[in-house]
Amino acid sequence: MSDVRRVGIMSPGDMGGGIGGVLHESGFEVLTCLAGRSELTRVRAAEAGFRDTGDLDTLAREADVILSVLVPSEATPIAEAIAAAVKRTGAKPVFVECNAIAPQTVAAIEATMRGAGAGFIDAGIIGGPPRPGYSPHIYASGPDTSAFEALRAAGLDIRVLGPKIGQASGIKMVYAASTKGTTALWTELLVASRALGLEAALRAEWGENHATANAQMGGIPMMPNRARRWVGEMEEIAATFEALGMTPRILEGAADMYRFIGSTPLADQTSREPNPPLDTILEVLTEHLPK
Numbered sequence: 001m002s003d004v005r006r007v008g009i010m011s012p013g014d015m016g017g018g019i020g021g022v023l024h025e026s027g028f029e030v031l032t033c034l035a036g037r038s039e040l041t042r043v044r045a046a047e048a049g050f051r052d053t054g055d056l057d058t059l060a061r062e063a064d065v066i067l068s069v070l071v072p073s074e075a076t077p078i079a080e081a082i083a084a085a086v087k088r089t090g091a092k093p094v095f096v097e098c099n100a101i102a103p104q105t106v107a108a109i110e111a112t113m114r115g116a117g118a119g120f121i122d123a124g125i126i127g128g129p130p131r132p133g134y135s136p137h138i139y140a141s142g143p144d145t146s147a148f149e150a151l152r153a154a155g156l157d158i159r160v161l162g163p164k165i166g167q168a169s170g171i172k173m174v175y176a177a178s179t180k181g182t183t184a185l186w187t188e189l190l191v192a193s194r195a196l197g198l199e200a201a202l203r204a205e206w207g208e209n210h211a212t213a214n215a216q217m218g219g220i221p222m223m224p225n226r227a228r229r230w231v232g233e234m235e236e237i238a239a240t241f242e243a244l245g246m247t248p249r250i251l252e253g254a255a256d257m258y259r260f261i262g263s264t265p266l267a268d269q270t271s272r273e274p275n276p277p278l279d280t281i282l283e284v285l286t287e288h289l290p291k
Contacts, residue, residue: 018129
């Protein structure tokens with residue numbers, strides 16, 4: 001399917017808006033449905049050149065491909081809503097599941113979408129939102145990924161892993177465990193060291209040139225405004241591991257850490273505000289520890 005011209009994206013958040021902006025700049029028509037979406041999402045959509053279809057039925061009828069780019073907790077509900085729209089309209093778009101969810105969650109969504117008559121592609125995004133000159137690595141898998149591969153014309157770095165649904169979402173899960181999962185652990189141990197009055201001693205033990213510690217501490221300031229979204233992602237990774245017969249508890253603990261951070265004012269800032277310094281993050285989290 002190389003004649004893809006209209007791309008629906010749900011929803012124009014940081015990632016979805018970035019993808020839509022790059023597609024729009026390359027001549028694709030980018031559609032969305034903004035019913036029930038926040039004012040910030042509406043602003044992002046306008047800035048990136050999206051056209052609001054007003055309802056999901058119109059989106060299903062007009063889009064050649066629909067990308068689902070949301071927080072994990074919204075992946076299944078939006079898929080079910082779009083599947084219902086596909087059934088009502090008789091449309092035949094290709095649905096691309098791009099969310100950070102477990103392979104078994106993707107398989108359930110595939111069954112829903114194919115049952116409605118839509119095509120289906122599994123996708124996993126690794127990296128930040130695309131912009132002119134930069135694309136995250138976007139992995140794809142499934143028996144026919146050609147409709148998604150057509151978006152390479154916009155400069156998106158789409159990499160086909162294989163023919164099996166679950167491969168693309170699986171690599172997202174294991175990669176995110178190595179990044180966001182470890183960020184939770186490093187945040188927790190730094191807060192613990194401060195609460196115990198041992199932060200200076202810990203840093204002295206590491207020394208100034210501890211590459212791992214320096215890299216991890218440097219990445220923490222980018223995390224707080226994403227913490228609430230990452231709770232669900234950690235839970236999906238935990239479910240991925242559990243389905244393989246391994247313990248889910250390590251990543252469930254990471255979800256707990258992000259849930260705690262999400263309960264503090266640190267998580268209220270938007271991605272358009274400056275990231276707080278590490279010292280501020282540790283101080284706020286230490287102050288909010290249950291006594």
